[in-house]
Amino acid sequence: MTEIDDTCRCLCAQCAQEPAPYPVIGLWAPDAYFALGPRARRAAELSDLWCVIDGPAGTTHHLCTWIDVPITDRPGTALTYAPWVRVDGADFDRVLEHWDDPLFRETFVGELSGPIPTYPDEPTTVRLRTDGLTTARFLPGAGGALARDAARGITHAEAELRIRTILLCEDDV
Template identity: 35%
Template sequence: MTGINYDCAHCGEHHDGTDGSVESPWPALGFRRPDPYLELDTHSRRFHALANNDLCLIDRARGADCFLRAILPIPITGEEATLEYGPWVQISRICYDDYVDHYDDPDHREDYAGQLATAIPGYSGTLSVPVQVCTRGSQRPLLVPDSTFGHQLVRDFYEGIARTEAELRIRSMLLPAADL
């Protein structure tokens, strides 16, 4: 396959022929909100949830569900390149409050237990995948799936995927989708 062309939502530029290298990175495959937020009706979103590009809280009768956006890199077999997903992860309220308290601290390093809160295309049952959430100062946290959890996403994280598979995934997510 040839390089991937895309319009970057982050910098606003058009990128031609990206190959996943440091000099010409692929786009991160991001998700606007966690799946539980997307499942809310309009009233619940308006009156019982708060969300921005990095954080999300949903008030429930039993307490708040807390989410943050992170990075999940999938290595490309035999290369330095990675396919980066930008999924949401659910963490405890205590961890969420700690993360928010240190949000602007460039030296903050902490690990939290979490669970994916985004259905990742091409994988079934990703909402059940346990992860370690590793904060990295001012960068989005890095996710590390539990190596003992039997799931294809976990295997791909530790073993990698082929370049052609990564490019197919990127191209499929870059296809225009109907606004609902």
């Protein structure tokens, strides 16, 4: 279920050209997309970084965000998570309106579109901030394990354990 990329899916021109020391951990679409039937999937709009789904309850808008967890014993490296976040339609339109504007900086509120691998108990209501890149940075909720790890970092051994845990869970799906 979880996709592990071998290359950097972070979102600046420099990184896109260089291999990442760790995989980016995230799904290639939000959970709501996977819940759709074949016809509804064909009708949905999906890119690497955003998704629009028309459903019986209305239209939902999703952005693929990212957060780095620094690796404390390997300076300059991080384990990157790429969770999908459902945002309000007006906020989604505002982000897309300024997609290529390097000076655009705003904070939005959204809901996680699904659990974050190895952080199943994260709060579902989250904040995200545009950083003048073609994506949004996920801002973890205060007090959560992801917020703690993003602030303090984890060791290389912990990063490898998390990656192995995700890979082992894939075999069960």
